[in-house]
Structures are given as structure tokens and as C-alpha cells.
Amino acid sequence: MDAKLQTFIVSDMHLSEAQEVDPKRPLWMAYKRREFFIDDDFVRFLDYIQEQADEPIELILNGDIFDFDNVTTLPDDRKHVDWLERIRGLGSEEWKSEFKMKVIIEHHPRWFEALGDFIRNGHRVIFVVGNHDLELYWPAVQRLICQALGVDVSSSLLEEGARNPQEAAPHDPDKRLYTNDPLVFCNWFYLSGDDTYVSHGHQYDPNCAVHDPINPLIEVHGKPRVRLPFGDLAARYMLNGMGFFNPHQSENYIMSGAAYVRFFFKHMLRTQPLLIWTWFWGAYATLWISLRTHWVQAMRDPLLVDDKVRSIAMRSRAAPSMVRKLNAVHVPSATNNPFRIARELWLDRAFLLLVALFLAWQVVLHINIAWPISPLWVFVPLGLFMLPYVAYASSVKPTVFETPLLSEKRAELIYKITGMRRVVFGHTHQPKCEQVGRVTLYNGGFWSQAFADPECTIRLGVQTFVRIQPNPNGEGRTAELCEWKAAAEKPCRPLCSEAGTPAEIQAA
Numbered sequence: 001m002d003a004k005l006q007t008f009i010v011s012d013m014h015l016s017e018a019q020e021v022d023p024k025r026p027l028w029m030a031y032k033r034r035e036f037f038i039d040d041d042f043v044r045f046l047d048y049i050q051e052q053a054d055e056p057i058e059l060i061l062n063g064d065i066f067d068f069d070n071v072t073t074l075p076d077d078r079k080h081v082d083w084l085e086r087i088r089g090l091g092s093e094e095w096k097s098e099f100k101m102k103v104i105i106e107h108h109p110r111w112f113e114a115l116g117d118f119i120r121n122g123h124r125v126i127f128v129v130g131n132h133d134l135e136l137y138w139p140a141v142q143r144l145i146c147q148a149l150g151v152d153v154s155s156s157l158l159e160e161g162a163r164n165p166q167e168a169a170p171h172d173p174d175k176r177l178y179t180n181d182p183l184v185f186c187n188w189f190y191l192s193g194d195d196t197y198v199s200h201g202h203q204y205d206p207n208c209a210v211h212d213p214i215n216p217l218i219e220v221h222g223k224p225r226v227r228l229p230f231g232d233l234a235a236r237y238m239l240n241g242m243g244f245f246n247p248h249q250s251e252n253y254i255m256s257g258a259a260y261v262r263f264f265f266k267h268m269l270r271t272q273p274l275l276i277w278t279w280f281w282g283a284y285a286t287l288w289i290s291l292r293t294h295w296v297q298a299m300r301d302p303l304l305v306d307d308k309v310r311s312i313a314m315r316s317r318a319a320p321s322m323v324r325k326l327n328a329v330h331v332p333s334a335t336n337n338p339f340r341i342a343r344e345l346w347l348d349r350a351f352l353l354l355v356a357l358f359l360a361w362q363v364v365l366h367i368n369i370a371w372p373i374s375p376l377w378v379f380v381p382l383g384l385f386m387l388p389y390v391a392y393a394s395s396v397k398p399t400v401f402e403t404p405l406l407s408e409k410r411a412e413l414i415y416k417i418t419g420m421r422r423v424v425f426g427h428t429h430q431p432k433c434e435q436v437g438r439v440t441l442y443n444g445g446f447w448s449q450a451f452a453d454p455e456c457t458i459r460l461g462v463q464t465f466v467r468i469q470p471n472p473n474g475e476g477r478t479a480e481l482c483e484w485k486a487a488a489e490k491p492c493r494p495l496c497s498e499a500g501t502p503a504e505i506q507a508a
Contacts (some may be wrong), residue, residue, distance in 0.1 A: 009466040011062035011426025012446035016070040027454040029243040035086040039482035041486040045113040057123040063130020063200025069235045071100040092226035102333040105148045116149035126184045130200035131208040175469040177314035188213040191317045201425030204405040206334040207231040215298040230290045238282040249450035255319040294335040325417045356385040409440040433496035
């Protein structure tokens with residue numbers, strides 16, 4: 001059965017709300033306007049793969065399909081919405097996540113309608129949770145998606161279903177568990193057939209790694225919420241307030257100091273003159289909340305530990321022992337090192353600049369006691385202090401995707417744990433196909449609209465996906481990375497495959 005399975009893997013659609021045009025700030029979050037929605041492209045994609053397939057299809061939506069971090073719409077009743085949520089978007093409590101999911105569904109009806117038809121045609125859909133859609137964990141959010149798709153899914157697919165040990169299966173920790181439900185939600189990974197390990201990849205990125213994906217909830221002020229990693233908090237509290245930067249491509253918001261200055265004078269001087277203040281308090285809020293929530297104990301019910309692991313294993317088509325071992329392979333969160341995330345937020349340079357200003361002023365004040373001089377002399381010591389400051393600032397490099405998600409050591413561990421010789425990630429938005437040790441690594445790229453300019457005229461990248469299909473001889477399956485051009489006469493173009501390919505595809 002697995003040898004005949006045809007699988008398509010798509011990631012990083014970042015479905016969010018539609019942004020209305022602001023006459024005072026016409027370029028504000030322009031990338032979120034309806035005219036740039038990818039819904040029609042996805043509908044044509046589903047039609048195409050169904051036309052090409054003779055057997056039921058396994059469609060894996062590999063993380064960041066929804067972007068809860070980018071939704072800033074608020075409910076009419078704001079009694080339980082704090083001041084920070086009112087200006088940067090709701091938090092990750094269950095009812096707030098459910099509200100954001102309703103907004104996404106309301107703004108993308110065609111997407112949900114087409115996916116629902118796809119499932120009713122006899123195909124399967126697997127949602128693998130990414131870092132921007134961690135709030136899929138909530139049962140209420142999963143039910144809402146099922147309703148929007150018109151799909152009746154057994155309660156064993158929801159987290160609360162883990163409370164029924166009979167649903168979960170035998171107690172052999174090394175036996176793979178299976179479910180054939182048409183719609184499945186997986187905590188962070190999925191095993192496709194007997195050959196492919198699929199994960200969004202954020203668990204191997206220190207800035208976005210979830211502390212405990214088996215138990216992602218924490219309790220803050222007596223209320224359960226999903227613990228969000230540092231990278232997502234930065235997207236919420238910084239980028240949501242700096243709407244001229246497109247968060248769907250790191251080059252849009254990770255720049256040099258000189259590039260930031262040029263960008264500010266070109267796009268933001270008249271519409272957001274207090275950008276520095278917006279950045280500073282947003283960065284401080286990100287740092288504070290990251291550290292505060294990082295050390296909170298995860299919510300665990302000791303009576304349900306094994307049942308929860310078996311539930312995750314069943315939905316991921318894995319063995320319970322695999323779940324525990326794969327959880328141990330994850331990289332530690334960047335929040336373990338507060339100085340690292342302060343550097344990532346530029347707060348270290350802000351602090352050193354304030355120290356330089358303070359010391360320069362103190363020099364002038366002390367000289368002025370014995371010899372009255374003009375306050376303008378402050379620029380002399382400041383210039384001297386700025387020399388080491390500039391040297392330090394230029395030496396600090398961003399750590400976003402600093403190291404590959406899959407090292408040879410990690411690839412070997414995944415192979416030994418799962419037996420899979422193929423790994424498929426998303427997350428980085430960089431389509432890739434390469435050999436890493438004994439494992440073939442694919443990165444499915446991204447589908448969300450990314451532009452090099454706030455006017456949204458220069459498109460970055462192309463829509464890509466991974467296709468895994470049976471070999472003609474009936475033995476095993478072969479994978480390939482493909483480009484999708486919905487408007488083209490031949491919309492699917494292979495970029496690379498396991499038969500010998502370029503190491504990395506940089507789709508421009």
C-alpha cells in the first residue's frame with residue numbers, strides 16, 4: 001500500500017486576514033491585500049494533482065499554512081483583551097486562537113471549500129504544525145477547521161481524544177500506530193509511507209523551536225495558553241507594528257544599519273516617523289515575554305502522559321518510542337541565552353549607544369566644571385566612543401538560519417529513530433534538494449506572497465512543492481522538488497529529483 005502512495009507536500013502558505021487599504025498609509029501591510037492571496041493558485045493546484053492521480057492522494061500541509069501571528073483583527077467584545085493585544089493582535093489562549101481561526105476562514109472561503117472538496121473526493125489531508133500555526137494545537141481550532149471543510153473527524157485526532165487509551169492502541173512502544181482518518185493534525189512531524197520523515201523544521205531552528213511540542217501549553221495568570229517561541233513573539237510585537245516590512249522573507253526585515261536608514265527615509269519618514277520608538281518597545285516586549293514564558297513549567301497531567309504520546313504517535317503514523325526520541329533531537333531554544341536574543345533584537349546596540357551618549361555628556365559636564373565650554377563639544381568624545389561601537393555593531397551578524405536545519409549528525413539520528421531515508425522540511429522558504437549523510441533532504445519552499453519592496457511589485461521566489469510518487473517498476477517511491485505556475489500551460493515543472501540534481505535551488 002505504501003509503495004503505491006502518491007504524496008504531495010506543501011508548506012508556508014501563511015494564510016492570514018485581508019488587509020484593507022489605509023489612505024494615510026497606502027503601503028501598510030500591502031502584502032496582505034486580497035489581490036495577493038494565493039487561494040486561486042491552490043485551488044488550481046488541487047485540481048491538477050487530482051487529474052494526474054489514479055489512486056487516493058496524501059496531501060501534507062507542512063506547517064505555517066495559517067499565520068496566527070499575523071492576525072491583528074479584534075473581537076467586538078474586548079473586555080478580556082489587554083492593551084498589548086489591542087495594538088499587536090490577540091494572544092494564544094484557546095478562545096483567542098479560535099477567534100483568529102474564524103477570521104482566517106472568513107477571509108479565505110475558496111481555499112477551505114476547495115480543500116473540503118478534495119477530502120470528499122476520497123483523498124487525505126495531514127496538517128503538520130509549524131511555528132506560525134502552533135495554535136492549531138487547540139481542539140476548538142481543529143473542530144473549527146473540520147467544520148469549515150465539512151469533514152467529520154473522529155475525536156481521536158483532537159488532543160482531548162488522547163484521554164481514551166482504547167483509541168490509542170497497544171502498549172508496545174516500538175510498534176508504529178496508524179489512523180486512516182481523512183483529516184489529521186500532527187504536533188510536529190509525520191511519517192509518510194515507509195520512506196519519508198516530514199516536519200516543518202522549526203524544531204531545528206533555535207529562534208523558533210518549541211520548548212516541548214508534546215506539552216505545548218503553559219499557564220499564565222491562571223489561564224492556559226500555547227507557549228510561543230522567540231521568533232514568533234518578535235513577529236507579533238515588532239513586525240506587526242512595522243507594517244512596511246514583509247515578514248514572509250527574512251531579507252525584508254534583516255538588514256544592515258545603513259539599509260535600515262535608507263529604508264526609513266524612503267518609506268517611513270512621513271508615515272511612521274517614530275519607528276525607532278516602535279521598534280524599541282516592541283523589542284523590549286519581545287525580550288521580556290520570551291524570558292518570562294520560557295521558564296514557566298509546561299502543563300502536564302501525569303495520568304495522561306503515555307496516552308498523549310500514543311495519540312501523537314497514532315496521528316503521525318509512528319511508534320510511541322519514536323515520539324519521545326524525536327523530541328530529544330530538537331535543538332535548545334535561543335531563549336536559553338538572553339544575550340543572544342538581545343543581540344538578535346538589536347537591543348545590545350541600543351544599550352551601548354545610550355552608554356556612549358551618557359559617557360560623552362559626562363565628559364563635557366566634568367570639563368565644564370573647570371572650564372566652561374559649549375555643549376556642542378559633546379560630539380568630540382561621542383565620536384571617539386563611536387569608533388569601538390561601530391566596530392562592535394558591524395561584527396554582530398544575524399543568527400536567523402545561521403546553521404542548516406539538518407546537520408549530518410541530526411540526519412543520522414532521524415534515520416536511526418525512524419528508518420526513513422528521506423526528510424522533507426519547510427520553514428526557511430528556501431527550496432532545496434541535497435544529500436545529508438544517509439538522508440536525502442528536500443525543502444518544499446513556500447507559497448506565501450513575498451516581495452522585495454513595500455509596493456509589492458518585485459516578487460521573491462516561486463511556489464514550490466515536493467511530490468513523492470511510486471516508481472514505474474512498483475518498487476519504492478521517488479521524490480522530486482517541483483515549481484508550480486498556476487497560470488502556465490504546463491503548471492508543474494520539476495526542479496530536482498533523487499536521480500541527480502543541483503544541491504540547492506534558489507528560485508528567483
